[in-house]
Amino acid sequence: MGSVKINIPCLDPPKQDQQDSSSKTTKETKKIIDKKQQSVKNGGVFVGFKRLIQGIKKFAKEDKNRMIIFSLKVGFAILLASLLILVQSPYKVFGNDVIWSVITVASMFEYTVGDTLNKGVSRVLGSLLAGILAVAIDQAALHSGPVAEPYIIAVCLFFFGALITSVVKLRPSMEPYADGFRTILLTFCVLVVSGYRVGHPVKNAVSRLYLIALGGLVAAFVNVLIFPTWAGEELHKNLVDDFESVADSLEECVKKYLEDDASDQPEFSKTVLDEFPDEPAYQKCRSALDSSKKLETLANLAKWEPPHGRFRHFRYPWAEYVKVGTVLRYCAYEVKALHGVLHSEIQPPHDLPTAFQSEIRKASHQAAELIRCLGKDIKDLKHTPQTALQENLHTSTEHLRHTTFTSSSDSSTASSLATFTSSESTAALSLATFTSLLIEFFSRLDHLAEAVDELAKRAKFKPC
Secondary structure (H helix, E strand, O other): OOOOOOOOOOOHHHHHHHHHHHHHHHHHHHHHHHHHHHHHHHHHHHHHHHHHHHHHHHHHHHOOOOHHHHHHHHHHHHHHHHHHHHOHHHHHHHHHHHHHHHHHHHHHOOOOHHHHHHHHHHHHHHHHHHHHHHHHHHHHHHHOOOOOHHHHHHHHHHHHHHHHHHHHHHOHHHHHHHHHHHHHHHHHHHHHHHHHHOOOHHHHHHHHHHHHHHHHHHHHHHHHHOOOOOHHHHHHHHHHHHHHHHHHHHHHHHHHHHHOOOOOOOOOOHHHHHOOOOOHHHHHHHHHHOOHHHHHHHHHHHOOOOOEOOEOOOOOOHHHHHHHHHHHHHHHHHHHHHHHHHOOOOOOOOHHHHOOHHHHHHHHHHHHHHHHHHHHHHHHOEEOOOHHHHHHHHHHHHHHHHHHHOOOOOOOOOOOHHHHOOOOHHHHHHHHHHHHHHHHHHHHHHHHHHHHHHHHHHHOOEEO
């Protein structure tokens, strides 16, 4: 009986084909994933770079104080001073002492021209005085013999350092000249010690004085010629802004006092005294309260500046700006007191302030208008007599005083506070305090107008 053979096909080759196809699919999937990851990575870098550029543009727009320009000016001035080291010819002449010019630029370059010139003059004069003293000490120590020379130098360094430090720290009047005294101390110590070890004290002192003067000239010319920031203009702008802040804060405070019914008053606390997010004008007015030191500093720096811009005559009366700022600051104190009454725990009924609403609004509006006119005169460097506004304000003030504090039987309007105090003493006293502070504020504006008139006379404002 014959046998039958059955050929069963092998299943291995199809498996191999499936493996090959699956491996190809895996590789293609990996390539796709890699491409996506690479595109995401490139897109992330692009997005990050785009955000960086947008952040730089935003910072540049918000940079009202021009700090970016100031930073670039500092870098450019240091680069110019460093050319004395990078270029071979001047380096052969001065040697390693060239670093003094770079140190001078870095130490005296300030934001305003006046501050830069002030520090430059102080540094040059301090270096000159320190050089003379250092040469004298080195010569005296040299003639005393090799044994006594180091002891004399050590004693002089000790007493000179103690003397300079005590003068600066124990006398507050010398604080504006602290930079010059530190320059004297540093230059004196370096010249005395280097003269003892290296020799040639006179040559070293003269060379370093030349380099310090050169560094000072570089800093001064860069700061004056390239987008200068003048302390006088900063003082002028800050004072004008303070006028606007006080006027806006007065109107805001009066409006809020007359219109609010005290239902949404926050709980009286320390936070209430410090933060008022819904009163932006008062936040600006607070800067006028803290402007004393800033105005004095800017006025002292402006005295060092040459005539410039709209301030073209010599000996410009910058001190008068400080006087006007002082009078304006007392007006701001009155606004702060009004603000305290506005946010006090005891508030009058809503119908009580509205009884005198027209008188309070009229006088407050005239006072704010007078403040803005005075500020505009300073801004435009013009002198406009404000007698009409002052007379109108005096009339309104007298009417407000008569209406609120004098009992009048034939008055067709609301009763005076003298009538209210008999029944609602506490509530009426709150309104009486607010009105009294307003009247006191109005009286201070006469002193403010006199201060502005004196400034206009001495600064030679154009008459209108």
